[in-house]
Amino acid sequence: MALLGHELGHFAHGDIRYGVVTGGALRTLATWQYTLARTLVRGPMDLFTNGMTFLPRQVVLGLLLDHLSLRASQRAEYLADADAARVGSTEAAVGLMDRLLLFRTVDSELRRVSAAASMRGGRGGHEAREQAERMLWEGLAAHVGAVPEREVERLRRAGSRRGHSVDSTHPPTHLRRRCLLAGRPQPATIAYGDARLATIAAELAAAEALLARRVVRDRAV
Structure with a gap:
């Protein structure tokens, strides 16, 4: 927020x-x-x-x-x-x-995820990239939170x-x-609960998916 x-x-x-x-x-x-x-x-x-x-x-x-x-x-x-x-x-x-x-921690993790997803070829590699794209932001948030x-x-x-x-x-x-x-x-003047978070997540879902695809595939090149 x-x-x-x-x-x-x-x-x-x-x-x-x-x-x-x-x-x-x-x-x-x-x-x-x-x-x-x-x-x-x-x-x-x-x-x-x-x-x-x-x-x-x-x-x-x-x-x-x-x-x-x-x-x-x-x-x-x-x-x-x-x-x-x-x-x-x-x-x-x-x-x-x-x-x-x-920022260096984030960049390093993004490169690691992209490299791991690109190591497998064929259909397995395609599925690995799709899995990396779906889990990218959740995994990145967990990685940063663990610092x-x-x-x-x-x-x-x-x-x-x-x-x-x-x-x-x-x-x-x-x-x-x-x-x-x-x-x-x-203090925060705008409160947010599960309903508001779900609304924001739904609004950003398409942009997040597009950006995840670009990050994973561009960094794999």
Whole structure:
């Protein structure tokens, strides 16, 4: 619930990166950056392709739209964090910050599941991938939940020293966490029980299945 509060908070506070003009421009730049990215060199054709896309790639990377909107974007992140605490509670919002520190653990587990599913060929391999897709999110949640608190604390300290952030547009995670803890702890304003959780799960089921299929099969390539 805290995560939903955070993401919806971007729209509530008028984050310019979510607007029609600026948001559309940023998505276009991201698409071009992905399209023009260097390819792995396996032969002369790959060298030729990288050479032909070098100048357009530098133009896309040199555009300053991302940097010009950085200050407004970071302010919007703090406001969205406040919404996460107001909707899901301060405790849940702080827990969300801790989960962001586990990105390497999550990536490693996703790669492991994908590799295990792709080791078998034929019909058995197809069934293994389908099973991995069905159980992906439940298994990932269990894996993350099993990370001991001492490891989370170690990651907090390391993240504070290294200035961990989600990406270049987000403030450092430890500063976001500190800001949440600076005020009076807030209880959740939106209660959720089994019925609401079931409704949310049903709404996200199709997107979860599609994303699981892409994660398992793309990482297996």
